[in-house]
Amino acid sequence: MLLSALLTSVGINLGLCFLYFTLFSILKRQPGNVYVYAPRLVAEGKAQQENDFNLEKLLPSVNWVKRAWQVTEDELLTTAGFDAVVLMRIIIFSLRVFSFAAVVGVFVLLPLNYMGNQLNFDFIDLSTKSLESFSVSNVDDGSSRLWIHFGAVYIFTVFVCYLLYREYKSLSSKRIEYFLSSKPQPHQFTVLVRGIPVSSARSISDTVDGFFSECYPSMYLSHSIVRSTSKIKALVKYGDKVHKKLTSLKSSNQSEEKFTRSGFLGLFGKRVNMVDHYENKLENIEENVRTEQSSIIGKEVAAAFVCFKTRFTTATALHIRQAVNPTEWVTEPAPHPKDVYWPFFSTSFIRIWISNIVVIMACILLTIMFLIPVLIVQGLANLKQLEMWFPFLKGILSITFISEVITGYLPSFILQQFLSFVPPIMIMLSSMQGYIALSQIQKSACIKVLIFTIWNIFFANVLSGSALYRANIILEPKKIPEILAIAVPGQASFFISYVVTSGWTKTAENLFRLNPMVFSYIKRKFLGYSADDFAVPSVSYHSQIPRMLFFGLLGITYFFLAPLILPFIVIYYCLAYIIYRNQLLNLYAPKYESGGKFWPIVHDSTIFSLILMHVIAIGIFILKKLPLASSLIAPLPVITFLFNSYCHRRFLPMFQSYSAESLIKKDRDEQADRSMNEFRDKLTSAYEDPNLMPVQYSSSYQSLRSPLLGSSQA
């Protein structure tokens, strides 16, 4: 890719970012848009809704940047939860890493690369010069300057590992603190039990009671049997919708709207009073729900939520195998009642296991299918190939600007569009794996999306772009470093363009919320929706975290190969820092709290990036005929791996479960607390299926159906 093509891409995206920022600064202050830009504040009743219009509001303001900047981590913790803190920590950690990398890269390595003569470019015309002259490929073979690259790799690795260690340590102790300061939560006292042995003589409920009062006589509290309520759920959902329409209809003043015709699309037939119509419908639904509910009481599934009096007993029930037969009475941590989600709930471990195999197969298939867009994208980047395929395009492609857009902007834009389908697909696949909580599904999807992105965006592009793509690279482990060393530096400009498109513009779009903005406008103006219909969104960690981590991977691998990418990455993280802070404060409400379980993914991904960098470095030094440096790099991946395995041993268990020490301390602290009795009373009904509560479409209906779904802190 030529420098000019890259500049075109950067220009287009910079323009888009600027546009989004300006529009956001203006539109966010317009009446009505508060539901789009600060639904969280509206839901909490904190938004000032000024409906009067004045001209001053049309001027863009950057007050929001100041506000987002000033928020402390503690404020973030209380308002947005621990997961949000982890998200911000990822950004801050990356900013630290890449600020250091950018300083070293741009001021030390870049000039060194540029001074080399390996690639023999014309020194006069910078614009047509390939970007490769800034990369390590331009350094002369066997040059002693390469030792500076060598040193940079070592220093950078040590620096990143130090930061990783510090973050892991700080976050793990913060997680314990957060747990110790949290209020009692239902899921801290509850386990989910699957594989309850079914006998014809006793009901499942009696079996559960019998087993746990036998094993934990003083500590067993209660249980709720799981029932398959998908049919009632659909009915209740429909009822809610009708009830909402009815309410809005009743409150609306236009009597005209209250009538419709009973025939096709409301165009023919006799006039019907809409209020009567909906009320009849609602009664019907209520009736149906009641019949279903009474019939379902018998339909017990062999699974139950079991509540205990203390956290320590809950942990005991979790960690010790309960029954002699390991496939019976299988316990796992219960999610927060709000977090429970099981479209594919299953009690038998064989079904869970088979669906796992199916999901793995589906992921592999998806990865293979995704090679098609990747190959198209790489075809665009090689303009000559495109001309060969479609000769009639020759005329258009000879216009400089268009050819620059096509080679510079379009490839990463198309890839970005295809990639946006991946997170929803992965969420669907993860939910099929039999997880019982949204948080677990999102974490699993996050890992899937990350692996998918690294393989399909990094490796597939690198290897297909250099016509070296062969599936059998895995079968020749010795050649991997050299193949990567040849292929990776050549793709630097493509990835710079990718950072700009997928990083800058996508993040700015996230701020401006293009789609919700447009939909909300259409809904309000043409479909007569009221403000209540705009739900408060939650952070989609499974798409945001993999993107951040992928840029981290790009930055780390290209750090000494082509340092030109680093400033772009730093700018991306700066944008992300401000924008996510603003969004976490105004836009997103946490749906659940995983207690920072995303951090280990970040750690592992960074370690993988470091080791990938080392492998490429080994290849580069072989290619550059500096075999000594190549052998001296070899211990680095081993040391990094050992460091990682130390961290796993030292910190990972703290993210998986709480220790006996903390649990006992927390239990003891609450012993004297009188509100605990009240909490325990509520606990018994916390995991009752809300769909089994009596349905009554009156004003009190909403409050009836959610007994203990208060705060969602972990």
Place this chain on the structure above:
Amino acid sequence: MLLSALLTSVGINLGLCFLYFTLFSILKRQPGNVYVYAPRLVAEGKAQQENDFNLEKLLPSVNWVKRAWQVTEDELLTTAGFDAVVLMRIIIFSLRVFSFAAVVGVFVLLPLNYMGNQLNFDFIDLSTKSLESFSVSNVDDGSSRLWIHFGAVYIFTVFVCYLLYREYKSLSSKRIEYFLSSKPQPHQFTVLVRGIPVSSARSISDTVDGFFSECYPSMYLSHSIVRSTSKIKALVKYGDKVHKKLTSLKSSNQSEEKFTRSGFLGLFGKRVNMVDHYENKLENIEENVRTEQSSIIGKEVAAAFVCFKTRFTTATALHIRQAVNPTEWVTEPAPHPKDVYWPFFSTSFIRIWISNIVVIMACILLTIMFLIPVLIVQGLANLKQLEMWFPFLKGILSITFISEVITGYLPSFILQQFLSFVPPIMIMLSSMQGYIALSQIQKSACIKVLIFTIWNIFFANVLSGSALYRANIILEPKKIPEILAIAVPGQASFFISYVVTSGWTKTAENLFRLNPMVFSYIKRKFLGYSADDFAVPSVSYHSQIPRMLFFGLLGITYFFLAPLILPFIVIYYCLAYIIYRNQLLNLYAPKYESGGKFWPIVHDSTIFSLILMHVIAIGIFILKKLPLASSLIAPLPVITFLFNSYCHRRFLPMFQSYSAESLIKKDRDEQADRSMNEFRDKLTSAYEDPNLMPVQYSSSYQSLRSPLLGSSQA
């Protein structure tokens, strides 16, 4: 290998076996030999020692076979423990598998193979005919007879899996039964804690007390701090030796022996009364031990045995992470006090981890070094190569008998000799890995020896013998089935000879106890040792089980390739059945009880053998130009793998720990038992280091040093 060479080898070994049997039948009835052949009965005081000699005793008797045959499994369980039952179950399981295999192989597959014409042998002279005419290689390419082999593979796999499932199920429930019926054991109430945080303000003992009385106030009983007592241990051992000598000296009647000279080797210098000399020495040692003991009290290691009141609390302390920092207060199951063994005890996880890496490296090195004997052996089997290397041997090698011994008997004999060094080396390596119990060390060594045997005896022989040995076979996974299919059938005769040498003769030698017999004779006759010096041996599971499993692997892989091996394997297991029963009753005393933890190794090894057979079958059907059969075999390894993973899920946890249900039941059963208080009092001192007990070389000395080391049942 020619049939005649194989027959020579079988003949030699058959002769040896017969010799050993006869000698055993005669010698076991001679006075004095009871210490060699039934030391266990002597130790238990059950052996009738008839010292009068009569001629009848010189006639071989087979009464012992009858006695060994009649023992029931329950008797075995009470006398030799659960591990012995598992050992016998391995043999019975293998007997069942290979009886079935032998019937199918010899009566169905063997005639089929023999009727083929692929190898075009001369039909007249059987003696010079290669054994390959009995193998699947002789079946014509593309012959429809191969479908019978195909069916046999399927039926055999189903049969083996059914037996595996049945055994796993029966043994796992037997294990629970055994646990439920066992008497309270110290290690059931104890955990070993490593990584106790050291502070200068408090002693380690106080820290342990503080922590556990805080966390388990009602259930914590006591603890014993671990101390590094290797120096005292050596002193005490030396003292024991001297004390023994003194006692025998005092009881001996020959006054001559009580004097020696003080000079070089007792030849010069003035005459000294030996009794005085030893008594002085003993006093010195006692003094030294006392000084060391008083100085060591402060030398605490940051590890302790912690005892609890109930088994359930012990399990809780084991399974829940104790401290916030996962590298502190690390718990693991305590071994039985008799089983404790830690020449390389370490409290820091980093040292354990590093020594693990070192041990893995050492194992790999050993495996590579072992290729040298393997290559020598394969050189012997190829007589022509040998003649090329050493032309002067041509004369000798032309004698038929000698060439038959060299190609038939010698290779497997040499391999057998080299292989006998492996188990002790593996025990040493395993003990360096930081295990704290003999049982753990033996289990780990058992796995190491098994992998080593399979790789170095099976794969190295197969691949080097057919000149296809390449380290990069692993890098070409697609070619593995074909390479194995070419190489494996050719080695059938070598492995038959190996079964005969390493199986038959070695097992018969095990019965006759050649080395202990000779040593005991020399010691008694020439060195004047008394009978007390002959310790009761324990079963060396780490060398016996891998051998049995390796014959299982041979039998399973050669089942349809060269069924001729099967009768030899069946005979081996028959021999083993009778001999091990006899030895378990008379010879071995269990040193510890692992509770059947060796069975999962047997299961995994059998599954591996089955999958190896499938892979070879795929290769064979490709070679034999029956691609349809080859593709239809492909699902079989997948199904076997799934079966294995089901068994792992269903039974393996039962071999790893006991369930809450059983633990609570056992605790409750003992609640009413008054002897429990007494047991608990003893428990507190069970893990006191015996080397720290007061030393006094009087008659009561022995009993002073072993407070609770009674029975060793788990």
